[in-house]
Structures are given as structure tokens and as C-alpha cells.
Amino acid sequence: MAPGSSSGHDRRRSLPSVDELLRDPRLGPLLERHGRPPLLRHLRRRLAELRAAEGDDVAQALLALPDELGRRLEEAAAPSLRRVINATGVVVHTNLGRAPLSPAAAGRVAALAAGYSNLELDLASGARGEREGHAERRLRDLLGAEAALVVNNNAAAVLLAVNTLAQGRDVLVSRGELVEIGGSFRIPEMLGKSGATLREVGTTNRTRLADYEAARDERCALVLRVHPSNFEIVGYTEAPTRAELVAFAQRAGLPLVEDLGSGRIGPLPAQLAGEPSAEESLAAGVDVVTFSGDKLLGGPQAGLVVGRGGPLRAMRQNPLYRALRVDKMTLAALDAVLLAHQSGRAEEEVPVARMLARGVESIRAAAAAVADAVRARGPALVLSLEDGTSAVGGGAAPSAALPTVLLALRHPDRSPDELAAALRAGAMPVVARISEGRVVLDLRTVAAEEEAELVEALVAVAT
Numbered sequence: 001m002a003p004g005s006s007s008g009h010d011r012r013r014s015l016p017s018v019d020e021l022l023r024d025p026r027l028g029p030l031l032e033r034h035g036r037p038p039l040l041r042h043l044r045r046r047l048a049e050l051r052a053a054e055g056d057d058v059a060q061a062l063l064a065l066p067d068e069l070g071r072r073l074e075e076a077a078a079p080s081l082r083r084v085i086n087a088t089g090v091v092v093h094t095n096l097g098r099a100p101l102s103p104a105a106a107g108r109v110a111a112l113a114a115g116y117s118n119l120e121l122d123l124a125s126g127a128r129g130e131r132e133g134h135a136e137r138r139l140r141d142l143l144g145a146e147a148a149l150v151v152n153n154n155a156a157a158v159l160l161a162v163n164t165l166a167q168g169r170d171v172l173v174s175r176g177e178l179v180e181i182g183g184s185f186r187i188p189e190m191l192g193k194s195g196a197t198l199r200e201v202g203t204t205n206r207t208r209l210a211d212y213e214a215a216r217d218e219r220c221a222l223v224l225r226v227h228p229s230n231f232e233i234v235g236y237t238e239a240p241t242r243a244e245l246v247a248f249a250q251r252a253g254l255p256l257v258e259d260l261g262s263g264r265i266g267p268l269p270a271q272l273a274g275e276p277s278a279e280e281s282l283a284a285g286v287d288v289v290t291f292s293g294d295k296l297l298g299g300p301q302a303g304l305v306v307g308r309g310g311p312l313r314a315m316r317q318n319p320l321y322r323a324l325r326v327d328k329m330t331l332a333a334l335d336a337v338l339l340a341h342q343s344g345r346a347e348e349e350v351p352v353a354r355m356l357a358r359g360v361e362s363i364r365a366a367a368a369a370v371a372d373a374v375r376a377r378g379p380a381l382v383l384s385l386e387d388g389t390s391a392v393g394g395g396a397a398p399s400a401a402l403p404t405v406l407l408a409l410r411h412p413d414r415s416p417d418e419l420a421a422a423l424r425a426g427a428m429p430v431v432a433r434i435s436e437g438r439v440v441l442d443l444r445t446v447a448a449e450e451e452a453e454l455v456e457a458l459v460a461v462a463t
């Protein structure tokens with residue numbers, strides 16, 4: 001049909017009505033599967049498109065209508081947020097949801113989420129209770145803290161601490177700690193939003209106690225120490241120790257807040273021994289310590305604040321706390337994870353702790369078993385095992401490399417990028433690494449229960 005030979009009026013007349021189309025028996029299965037409201041919505045939308053389109057073959061489009069609607073309805077019904085297999089070997093992978101929860105933690109979430117709970121009710125007296133009390137009890141016991149508070153994430157914890165303790169006044173921060181953590185969390189910008197003024201101390205590579213002394217005046221309200229996270233300064237460097245900074249803050253009569261980032265709790269593999277622990281920080285005399293719930297702790301997304309009663313009470317009374325507090329599902333998961341740490345069972349129960357502690361022989365055995373299972377199905381993939389390293393992720397110990405065994409893949413007809421894309425696009429998406437022009441899988445971060453799914457995913461992309 002030549003352009004312009006069919007007026008919009010003709011095309012509208014040649015389209016059947018919604019009611020007529022709904023009588024088409026070919027739409028019966030779609031009605032059954034998806035229900036009437038979504039089918040109507042997509043049918044109306046498609047008809048509007050056909051009415052508006054220039055030069056489309058309407059008869060052809062109507063013939064293809066059931067297939068087209070079926071495709072759109074499937075796409076609309078599929079969840080956007082899905083489980084994936086993390087074969088990158090990066091244990092705390094922010095893009096992949098950071099810490100997987102233990103079955104115990106996930107079970108507590110499911111049990112509490114589906115019903116009512118004593119979130120803010122004291123069961124003994126029937127009076128109103130405090131939602132913070134549930135996690136605080138365990139954090140005090142575990143870390144020897146006077147008080148504890150839980151907010152939405154560590155960024156919120158730092159924001160709340162600085163806003164509460166230094167709004168309208170100055171905060172001393174070493175220039176070497178003015179970092180960007182990723183996901184647009186930048187210490188200078190966050191301080192700006194908290195209503196405090198940043199006072200930079202020292203230089204990027206060297207900051208001495210004397211620099212803090214020199215910067216301090218009556219406008220200062222707070223000293224902030226920040227874990228430099230996924231960034232290391234090497235070479236000609238200097239920074240006061242935590243103990244020196246505590247002594248300075250006490251002399252100056254200023255509270256000291258430390259953002260630990262990952263916040264180790266309990267023992268970790270030797271490569272991570274340098275990661276600061278919340279317990280050490282509190283014992284050294286830091287007033288307020290903040291860290292993430294879903295990094296090395298291995299729990300839900302949360303910001304944990306532990307420290308002295310005075311500043312924490314002030315933070316709890318800050319109206320901003322009301323906007324940053326967590327939901328019952330977070331508290332349920334956190335409770336189970338803290339209990340595992342409290343009872344010394346984190347390495348058995350908490351997936352992040354287990355993956356970090358996993359020995360190279362266990363990873364080699366898993367990689368070999370997966371390779372054998374795929375080979376037995378006879379596809380065209382070439383699989384080989386080689387030594388490599390896994391990363392912790394989440395900004396903890398950025399240069400720590402955990403020894404691992406990698407499963408390298410080659411496909412005769414597909415480039416590494418195509419192979420990695422096919423793995424992501426499968427029924428169970430698999431996220432792999434591309435290294436030196438090959439796709440590699442690191443089974444450190446693949447749970448034993450996921451290995452069969454991984455085999456199916458590999459067989460599916462191998463044909």
C-alpha cells in the first residue's frame with residue numbers, strides 16, 4: 001500500500017472493536033492464563049498503536065495479534081527482580097544484592113513478615129515497646145556497646161550521626177578519607193546534606209595529629225574517621241592511629257565518629273585480618289561506630305550504629321531517625337544473623353562468612369564436579385580448571401585476594417561477550433567474569449544447592 005493511500009479514517013474503520021476481538025477463540029488461552037484486566041489493557045494499547053501507525057498491514061497485524069499479546073503479557077507478568085547465580089567469586093557484590101541470607105535468617109523474615117509481631121509492643125506489660133530494642137540487646141552483648149541503633153544502610157547511619165552531632169557546625173575529616181564509596185555515596189557531599197561543614201585536615205597521603213590540632217577551633221563539633229574502603233594509598237603515607245585520634249578527640253572535648261564500612265565481626269580469613277572490627281573500635285574509645293549490615297556481617301541491608309548512650313540517645317530522638325529506621329523484615333533477618341555471630345556459628349550458618357572461609361580444595365572439587373556433569377551431557381563447551389583469586393567486595397580489604405580455582409569456558413562459535421550474555425539471559429541467569437578474553441566462573445560464591453542449576457545453565461548455552 002502506497003503511503004497516504006489509506007486515510008486514518010479508513011484504517012480505524014477496518015479495525016474490529018475490542019468486544020469483537022475478545023470473542024476471538026485464539027485469545028482464550030491468554031484470558032485463562034493472565035486474567036481479563038491485563039488482557040484488556042494490552043489489547044486496547046495494541047489497537048491504539050494500530051490506529052496510529054502509518055502504512056502498517058492491519059490484516060497481518062490482526063493475524064499476529066494473539067502472539068504479540070501473549071509475548072507482551074508474559075513480559076509484563078515476569079518479575080523484574082530475580083534470583084541469579086553469582087559465579088563472579090566477588091562475595092559481597094553490590095550489583096548482585098550483597099549478602100545472601102542464611103536459611104535461618106530468611107526463615108525468620110518469612111515467619112515475621114506474614115503475620116503481626118511485637119515490633120513495638122512490650123509483651124510483659126502490654127505497653128508500647130521500642131523497635132530498636134530487638135537488635136540492640138544482641139549488639140550490646142556481642143560488641144560490648146552501651147547502646148545500638150539500626151537504620152536503613154550505613155550511608156544513613158553516617159548521615160544521622162553527623163546531622164545529630166554537628167548540624168550547623170564543622171566536622172574534621174582527613175583529606176585521605178574524603179572518599180567516594182560507589183553508588184554516589186561521597187563523604188563531602190553527604191556531609192553537605194547533613195547540614196554540617198566539612199573541614200579538611202592534612203593532605204591526601206599524609207595527615208598528622210598536628211593537622212587536627214591546628215584545624216580545631218570553637219566551630220568544630222565532631223571528628224569523623226572514615227574507612228577508605230575500596231581504595232588504598234600506598235607509599236609515602238601517614239595517618240594518626242585510632243588510639244591517637246581518640247586521645248585527641250577527648251582532649252578537644254569532641255565526639256569521635258568512625259565509619260567502618262564493612263565492619264568485621266568475629267574472626268575472618270588471614271587475608272582480611274587487617275579489616276577493622278567494631279569491637280576493637282569501641283574498645284579503643286570511639287564514641288559512635290557505624291557499619292553496614294550486608295557486607296562482612298552477612299545480614300540484610302542495614303546501617304548499624306553502636307557506641308555511647310549519650311550520642312545514640314540524641315540520634316534516636318532526631319526526627320531524621322524516623323525517616324531512616326528499618327522495617328520488621330530487616331530486624332528479623334538481622335536478629336538471626338546476629339544470633340549466629342553471638343553463638344560463634346557464623347562460619348557454618350552465615351553464607352558470607354562461609355564463602356570467605358571456603359578452602360581452595362572445596363572450590364576445586366565443586367568446579368571439577370560441575371565440569372564433569374556438563375561434559376557428560378556432551379555439549380560443545382570446552383571447560384578447564386585453573387588457579388585464580390576471588391575478591392571480597394563491598395570495599396573491604398580491596399587488595400586482599402583469596403586463592404580459588406576458576407572454571408574457564410570456551411565456545412567454538414561464540415565470543416566471550418556473547419557467551420557471558422547468553423549465561424545472563426538464561427532461565428536461571430548466571431553472572432560470570434570475563435578475564436583475559438575468556439569467560440571464567442568462580443564457584444566460591446555458588447552454593448552447593450545451586451550447582452545443579454549451574455550445570456543446566458551451562459548445558460543450555462553450549463548448544
Ligand SMILES: *Cc1c(COP(=O)(O)O)cnc(C)c1O
Pocket residue numbers: 153154155156181185226227228229230259260261262291292293302303394395
Ligand atoms: C559501603 C560503605 C558505606 C556505605 O554503606 P551502605 O550500607 O552501602 O550504605 C559507607 N562508608 C564506607 C566506608 C563503606 O565502605
